[in-house]
Amino acid sequence: MECVFGLVGKDFTLVVADTSAVHSILVHKSNEDKIMLLDSHKLMGASGEAGDRVQFTEYIQKNVALYQFRNGISLTTAAAANFTRGELATALRKNPYSVNILLAGYDKETGPSLYYIDYIASVHKVDKAAFGYGSYFSLAMMDRHYRGDMTVEEAVDLADKCIMEIRSRLVVAPPNFVIKIVDKDGAREYAWRESVKDVPVPAA
Template identity: 45%
Template sequence: MDFLLGLVGADFVLVAADTAQIRSVVRMKSDLDKTMKLTDKTMMLLAGSVGACSNFGDLMAKNIKLNGIRNGYDHSPAECANFVRKSLADALRTREAYQVNLLLGGYDAHDGPELYYIDYFGAMAKVPFGAHGYGSFFTLATLDRHYKEGMNFEEAKDVMRKCIEEVRTRFIVNMPAFTVRVIDREGTHEVTL
């Protein structure tokens, strides 16, 4: 029942994830952080079983950090996305398959803001906006209608607000709280809508 949402603005990426941990018909937790910081300017949002998300997220964060230390620089969002995609694809062909869908967003000094949509099969696409989970059934039409390239921060927050309100109105599962973060040239920051 996870819901992840992200969109690219003029010089930032705005991402949101619900904070509920739901299993079957039981809400186990209401303050779960589904985001994982990979570098100072790259973050991924994970959807799937809590164990798979936690294990895979930690594995990716630690390996990307180790690779950055070995090579002496932080990886770009594109490099992180390709590493994550390959790791998912490789794991799919072993007994370690992770049932994890994710959005990976970041800011690169050369390429600007980037958002990647990656599913548990290891398929990846660079997108201007994306959503995972049942909430995407309700929000993709809203994003199609209201998203425009090069939006400023206030416009992006307004589109994000509309998407979250649509999920709260139409989806049968109550999603009262969301973690919203912005990734820009300064790094990652929490945002209130």
């Protein structure tokens, strides 16, 4: 019952993801961070099979860092999205990854942006997007309340509305969510929305 969603505000992009690591009927942990820091001004929120999600997002992160190391400049958000799309398209014909991605970034020239990249390697620049079962409710809430000139506080309030809707309507709702933001000051974790904390396993 994964859920990743994001939106573009006035001068920032916000990404929210659930933090549950689930397989079949088992919950392995409830504090898995599914939003990866690609570089100082890019975030990648991902959903899908746990192995594919971790392997592919780490692969993209390391290649973005390698490009910067080799060339001395960072990829723009659009370039990173198209590189990610290209790698998914290549894998699609060999050994496909079951992973859906929201790539958020901030560039000095173009400002904040959000790219929707699905598991069959289609890419779209969007103002708001969502993946997973929670997308049915988060997209409905964003359709109702989203504005392009939202402040950070308004966007976080909308994210909270989406989270509450998911928790109240989804049969098996993820308990915890993480919110991250990228703007001119960089990409960073903004807040957690917790209803359950992982209980430490007692020593044997």
